[in-house]
Amino acid sequence: MNYTIPHEPPIIELERVYRSFGTQDVLRDLTITVERGETLVLIGESGCGKSVTMKLMMALMGPSSGEVHWNGTNIKQLSENELQRQRLKYGYLFQGAALFDSMNVFDNVAFGVRQNTQLPENDIRTIVHQCLRDVGLPETVCPKKPAELSGGMKKRVGLARALALAPEVMFYDEPTTGLDPVMTDVINQLIIRTRDRNRVTSVVVTHEMSTVRKVADRVVMLYPLVRLGATEPQIIFTGTPEELYECDDPRVYQFVRGEAEERLQEMASA
Amino acid sequence: MASGSIPDPRMTPIHSLGALVIGAVAAMGNFAMFGYDTLRWTLVGRPPKSVVLPAMYQIGVRSITVVMVTGFFIGMVLAVQTYDQLHIMGLESRLGSVINATLLKELGPVLAATMLAGRVGSAMAAELGTMRVTEQIEALRALGAHPVQYLVVPRFMACVLLIPLLTAVADSLGIFGGWLFGTQVLGVNSFFYWRYSFEFITSFEVITGLMKSFFFGAAIALIACQRGFNCGSGAEGVGRAATESFVFCFVVILILDFFLGMFFNRLYYVLWPVQISLS
Numbered sequence: 167m168n169y170t171i172p173h174e175p176p177i178i179e180l181e182r183v184y185r186s187f188g189t190q191d192v193l194r195d196l197t198i199t200v201e202r203g204e205t206l207v208l209i210g211e212s213g214c215g216k217s218v219t220m221k222l223m224m225a226l227m228g229p230s231s232g233e234v235h236w237n238g239t240n241i242k243q244l245s246e247n248e249l250q251r252q253r254l255k256y257g258y259l260f261q262g263a264a265l266f267d268s269m270n271v272f273d274n275v276a277f278g279v280r281q282n283t284q285l286p287e288n289d290i291r292t293i294v295h296q297c298l299r300d301v302g303l304p305e306t307v308c309p310k311k312p313a314e315l316s317g318g319m320k321k322r323v324g325l326a327r328a329l330a331l332a333p334e335v336m337f338y339d340e341p342t343t344g345l346d347p348v349m350t351d352v353i354n355q356l357i358i359r360t361r362d363r364n365r366v367t368s369v370v371v372t373h374e375m376s377t378v379r380k381v382a383d384r385v386v387m388l389y390p391l392v393r394l395g396a397t398e399p400q401i402i403f404t405g406t407p408e409e410l411y412e413c414d415d416p417r418v419y420q421f422v423r424g425e426a427e428e429r430l431q432e433m434a435s436a
Numbered sequence: 437m438a439s440g441s442i443p444d445p446r447m448t449p450i451h452s453l454g455a456l457v458i459g460a461v462a463a464m465g466n467f468a469m470f471g472y473d474t475l476r477w478t479l480v481g482r483p484p485k486s487v488v489l490p491a492m493y494q495i496g497v498r499s500i501t502v503v504m505v506t507g508f509f510i511g512m513v514l515a516v517q518t519y520d521q522l523h524i525m526g527l528e529s530r531l532g533s534v535i536n537a538t539l540l541k542e543l544g545p546v547l548a549a550t551m552l553a554g555r556v557g558s559a560m561a562a563e564l565g566t567m568r569v570t571e572q573i574e575a576l577r578a579l580g581a582h583p584v585q586y587l588v589v590p591r592f593m594a595c596v597l598l599i600p601l602l603t604a605v606a607d608s609l610g611i612f613g614g615w616l617f618g619t620q621v622l623g624v625n626s627f628f629y630w631r632y633s634f635e636f637i638t639s640f641e642v643i644t645g646l647m648k649s650f651f652f653g654a655a656i657a658l659i660a661c662q663r664g665f666n667c668g669s670g671a672e673g674v675g676r677a678a679t680e681s682f683v684f685c686f687v688v689i690l691i692l693d694f695f696l697g698m699f700f701n702r703l704y705y706v707l708w709p710v711q712i713s714l715s
Contacts, residue, residue: 226574254580264575267566278579327579 257328507606511613564664599653
């Protein structure tokens with residue numbers, strides 16, 4: 167279900183963004199908008215800059231050049247404190263969940279609430295248990311350390327931790343990578359449920375076409391700069407999941423269907 | 437034309453040297469900014485006790501044993517190495533002054549700091565490096581915590597406050613070890629051992645030795661945390677960060693020791709000028 171509300175500034179906008187790491191260019195002249203209420207899915211080959219794009223959206227890293235806007239405001243105009251406060255409206259599920267090793271599940275989920283509110287411990291306990299229930303985990307998981315959890319549980323605890331601060335936007339960095347098909351579907355359903363229950367805007371980075379089909383309102387496909395000409399745009403597709411499957415661009419077509427013949431020929435001739 | 441990182445064939449040795457210099461200046465700038473951030477957060481946004489106390493336990497309490505053993509053996513080794521020379525000159529009763537002056541002014545602070553750079557510094561670099569590689573540092577930022585305030589300041593405070601204390605422990609055990617071996621094994625008279633020690637060692641030596649360790653503690657914390665925060669990817673990156681942390685700490689400790697030694701010597705002569713009479 168699409169909750170896009172027209173006539174509002176995009177909740178997030180990257181405008182003509184470039185990003186390099188040393189001499190390695192990762193993003194070039196990238197312009198992407200995220201509308202309030204939509205679920206935007208970023209797809210593309212490994213190393214094409216999807217995760218970097220998402221970290222730029224959340225200002226976890228800065229662009230080499232270009233602008234990042236939150237609700238129409240250039241984030242360069244925000245002070246460090248303001249940026250920090252605004253960032254709390256955004257939840258981030260990291261690729262490996264990024265749970266704090268030294269803390270148990272309860273403290274991981276409670277971390278953001280303790281850090282940013284003065285709530286009494288009883289209220290924090292209620293929030294933590296509610297968030298864990300929302301992602302389908304029992305309270306008995308609370309005393310466990312991250313090392314004792316399976317991959318799917320880690321992702322769900324990471325999601326619970328992000329949801330504890332009731333974010334307006336959720337970023338999911340490869341939420342289903344490394345999970346079995348059933349757990350992949352569980353995570354997909356959690357993304358949909360989170361969106362529907364909390365009216366959360368979502369940005370998802372994934373390689374999984376099942377995730378694209380299930381959760382996406384709009385799909386943006388990036389292409390690695392090393393495989394592009396100097397003037398070619400890095401975004402090679404924007405549209406709905408249905409349009410993605412009908413796209414006749416061979417780069418999109420091969421990615422969507424997982425066809426490797428052309429790439430294997432390139433590798434053989436290299 | 438692809439736009440990846442292709443080596444430029446026009447790169448000459450001058451270009452390479454320039455790139456090296458720019459890289460070194462950038463690294464120093466990065467370290468200076470990191471140090472500034474750490475000091476700023478130490479002054480304006482101290483982290484909660486729940487974060488500081490575990491860091492103090494890790495850095496202080498868990499280092500006591502190794503520092504005690506190190507200090508004790510340094511004292512005994514000094515006794516072994518200096519006794520023969522003093523004995524030849526008939527000055528074995530001065531053994532205590534030699535051991536204790538050496539320990540309090542130089543060896544105690546430097547060796548305790550070196551030991552802690554290995555035990556504490558490498559562990560901090562590896563721990564923070566692992567947190568960086570597994571995106572835990574970014575997760576902190578995403579959850580509204582400033583990583584420097586939350587991760588670096590507690591370790592910095594623990595090192596600055598506790599490494600001087602650990603140095604005092606190492607000094608004490610070294611003094612005890614030197615006395616034990618000197619008097620019980622080498623047969624130096626205990627009365628003269630202490631008498632000459634007190635004659636040659638003033639509170640200035642004791643205080644400057646501990647003040648050195650204050651700077652060593654700050655250097656260990658900053659270098660180790662900065663290496664961890666900027667470590668490369670994967671297990672190799674974490675391992676390299678830990679190794680670099682120890683090597684840089686060791687070199688910086690020796691450089692700092694030299695300059696602080698010169699500074700305190702000058703300070704001594706400023707505070708207590710030597711009266712030279714030519715008449």
